[in-house]
Amino acid sequence: MASRDIVQYDTGLSRLLSVLAKVFLAAYVVWTILPFVIMIGSSMKDLLQAFTLPEVGDWAGTSALVHFTPTFKHYVALFTEESFGTYLSNSLLASVGSALLAVILGTSCAYSMSRYEFRGKKDLLFWIISTRMAPVVAVIVPLYAIFRNFGLVGTIPGLILAYTTFNLPFAIWMLKGFFDNVPYAVEEAAQCDGATRFQATLMILPLVAPGIGAFLVLCILFAWNDFLFATIIGSGAAKTLPAATKELVQPQNVQWGKIMAAGVVTTAPMMLLGLLIRRYLVAGLTMGAVKE
């Protein structure tokens, strides 16, 4: 909003500061982007070419970062030599499945948490939020033991359930905040219009639909990017992209070309999703404590 800009006057100091700020900004952007450039570049380079670095101190040699003959053989290899097609679909099934489960259960729970007062509500909410914060390494051992008893280890449903441990509390907590912002009078008006209590609830769902959509996407993102559950609970049979990418690192043979390509395949969809819900990102990553 231009009208809200604070008037700035030129002084020597402010000019110096603004130059320093521009330099810092440029450096930071390079620092952020460079790894991506190298990842994408290396994924499209022949291994020999990728492993060739300029001499130490030869700054002109950095042009090799962008000057190369692109090849898609690593990408092709992912889907022919390795079964990344399967891993991709595993990732999709597990993350979308768990996101849907979390958001469907979470929406109904969050609605009541928002509308209904009862004793111990605060404690219940704290329990819900604390399950979300628990370190994965700490809960994975008993979870593994239990899932093995139910034959869930190495299956997509097992993975979906495992992801639900962090996605469900997230969905409940975030959506409760969303419902809190919908005036109760709208539901009352609906009831006076002739709706049943349940119809009135359904009537306000479109109001929170953008939020539900955004948190669905965030749940997908969290699940998609997970590594520990995917390795331990997914264990071989239900391998997702991050787990499969890590497995390309073998003691004798680190297949860097494929790893970089796999990195791109794993990261690109999440980038797009992240851009899609850009508006809700801060709220989502701070558990609703900070809103943009």
Next chain:
Amino acid sequence: MLIEAKTSFVTVDEDHDYAARTIDYEPENRNTAPRRRFHLYLMLPAIITLAAITIYPFFWLIYMSLHKIVIGGADRWVGLKNYAGLLTDEKNIQGWLMLAKYSGLCLSFEILVGVLLAVILNNSRFEKVLVTLVLMPMMMSPVVAGLLWYYLYNGTFGWYHWLFQSLGLLGETSILADYGSALWGVVIVDIWQWTPLITLIALAGLKRVPRDQVEAHMVDGAGPIRNFFAISLPNIYPFLLIGILLRFMDNFRFIDHILAMTGGGPGNSTRILPVYLFDVSFQFFKLGRGAAIAFTLLAVTIILGMILVRVFENPAQKKALANQKD
């Protein structure tokens, strides 16, 4: 005409502002049976699911921490031996210290750089585009980020290794191969990935700095630097507090990039507690011992979580966060 003498009567308070109206009812504060049933049906599926996948494992964890777990055999009750062992387990203590050092390093850089970046980005010309650009690393799977940086650090063909060498910062040895520098190697990755979060949070705070405060300060004759310390910083402090707590807890939660890069080595130089816990459970399969470590880690996280929620719920904090919203 219906006029009755009234029993209850209060004289007119002429100063009372009858137009200042409050809601004289609370919605749904009467828990009648149908209402209770309606909400119970809505809440129970989620609560039961969550309980099944969190409380049940939690009790399993306690059980395991009190037993010697023999895979394929009968578990043996050992009481608190697993816990007692932790006190003398040098790697465990080392792990906690490492975790503290790792978190401290990550957080101080992330806050310093993150806030600086936020201040520069705030109201800059291409703010929207730049913010979007800068937050890209957050979308990346931490394990992929770890692998990517592992590649960048590589002693023979890593571009960043070449960069460090060219800048004269490093010799032949890769940053991850040296005891002294390996921790820095993993810290840098965390900084690369998560500084944007602090930036976003600080930026949200900066957007709510009351304009009149800045203007009053300018009229009083303060320059941009004084302005930052006197006005911006106090205003974004409540936001930063949340950022710090969240990042702190995430440092407990995410070890993916460390597993991808060093697996705790060289030696124990990057073996922060969660990594050690991973090793105990999944390398050495000492599940009882692992459960004991997990329990202590969980306890610390829950305490941190309580602090976080306390901060969330603090009225002053809430007010600060809500300041100038909309």
Next chain:
Amino acid sequence: MVALKIENVWKYYGDTVAVRDLNLECDDGEFVCMLGPSGCGKSSTMRMLAGLEHISSGDILLGDRRINDLAPKDRDIAMVFENYALYPHKTVAENIGNPLRLAKVAKHEIRKRVQEAADLLEIGHLLDRKPMELSGGQKQRVAIGRVIVRQPQIYLFDEPIAHLDAKLRARMRSELKHLQQHLGVTTVYVTHDQLEALSMADRIAVMHEGVLQQFGTPAEIYSNPVNAWVAGFVGEPAMNLIACSCAQEGNAVNLMHDGFKITLDDRLAKAALSSGERDLRLGVRPENVRLTADPDDGMIAGTVFSRQLLGSDMLVDVLSGGDHIRVRTDPKSPFEADEKCYVSFDFDHAHLFSAETGISIV
């Protein structure tokens, strides 16, 4: 015919009593205002009528049906909410048509009736807009449209125009009144604004602290308030309520005040004597006080404290014996601040209230 009957209704929130033993009857087609300050129980009563709150004890009858245990949708009511409570994601037409859609009325019929309602409210050209694109007044019309699209047994209005600006409010008062007469549906209207109640209602129920103070036509409420509270709450500028003590001297009955002594006329004197109360409050509306520059028998001396031009009238605040007496007078009134002046009361329109209980003596 009685359309709505509220019998011995109580409402508790925990230990707090919101409504205390309320009895009220509305006739068919009547426009009843429930008037009172915030927290007086009027909103709670309305929400009990709508079925949004449970009735703690007592009965509510709509026509001859006891509706205590019916859900809002089964009560045959329609309600306008204070903050409009429109569905933000639906268009104006969908908002207005919502009750008909829920009642499973045929599509073309809905369209026809929505159009009629919208035309009546002069929002026919806004049907495709979303509530976000409307002004406050337009939103309010949509909320009213949602109500009049049906012909329920009773309309409930919960402070429907409280958030509009003063000009629009005045216009809506007249329109709502016209609309209600035109549609002929029994209406209960909650407001804290006495002007709204006086100008629109057939009968007003004045409530205070959960208790119904008085139920009568606007004229009755205005000219015969049952107690000092109603007298002070209804009317703007407010009625002068002057604390005095009553004393008999020979044949005359006098009201003694720090600043003055006045002799009552026969009507007031009789009532004062028969009440046996010593401490009284004299109630006189500003328009029933006369202001002159020349003293005469029985006049009260004072000084002008301030003068406010209200447009068609002038409100002069006279200070006498430490009390302020508000006088409504001619806008060309020559009195300036700090000027000496004299006031006299029109006893035909004066009231006496017991200082202790506040109940009207005459």
